[in-house]
Amino acid sequence: MVVDDLSDADLDRLFQAFADATRRDIVTRVTAGESSVSGLAEHYAMSFAAVQKHVAVLERASLVTKERRGREQIVRAHHYGLQRARRLLDEYETIWRQRADRIADILAEDRKRVPS
């Protein structure tokens, strides 16, 4: 049962977004609670513009959303992006596990046929 319908480009953006420690930290923060871009920027030893770019990357990957509130831009976690990434890795792991089980079965057969 496939629930995801993400293009290669979508997946590229999704995993690329996770491939940076600052961005993973931003995801953690806004997952714990919303924050303005400048609020986020305080926590990192880089310029506001750099943080702004990181947020933009996360937004393009559908991992966060931005919403204006007064003069601030509020960043929130976007659940579904996260869920999709996890499900994809789940699929890989399921395939792997099935194969591992099959190998285990074959080994078990061997043991029956050639008892020590």
Next chain:
Amino acid sequence: MVVDDLSDADLDRLFQAFADATRRDIVTRVTAGESSVSGLAEHYAMSFAAVQKHVAVLERASLVTKERRGREQIVRAHHYGLQRARRLLDEYETIWRQRADRIADILAEDRKRVPS
């Protein structure tokens, strides 16, 4: 309960490795069954050297292993890298879900106090 102990650089490599469609396809293939590097290269419209590089990226990310067999280099899936990535995303999702539940509770409280 934290089972993972991956540095930022480890995670960078891990997600970076997934951030390319060719590499994800290689992971899928070798997850279904081992293959030589040249065997993999047949499936892609790029040079052998390019595929070789992709395999090297996956190897550095601990997603596959290489082993010499005669003149071939056999590529296999390495389960643990995959598992670690999935668990990390699980953690994010758990945090998010807890927060979503908390918000739902607060809304439920509101409904009790201010019945329509």
Next chain:
DNA sequence: ATCATCTACAACCATTTGGTTGTAGAATAA
């Protein structure tokens, strides 16, 4: 009205990335 704050975005720079071609070594086949 003025000032401070928050954001947007352009221009620039160094490094990394994803590809190429070319050369060379090791293992197998004839």
Next chain:
DNA sequence: TTATTCTACAACCAAATGGTTGTAGATGAT
């Protein structure tokens, strides 16, 4: 031995990435 196959790796290139500074527009506070 010689030829073929598979791999390793260097050198190169264009484009993307992750950072910077600088300028300008909106919004809120005094």
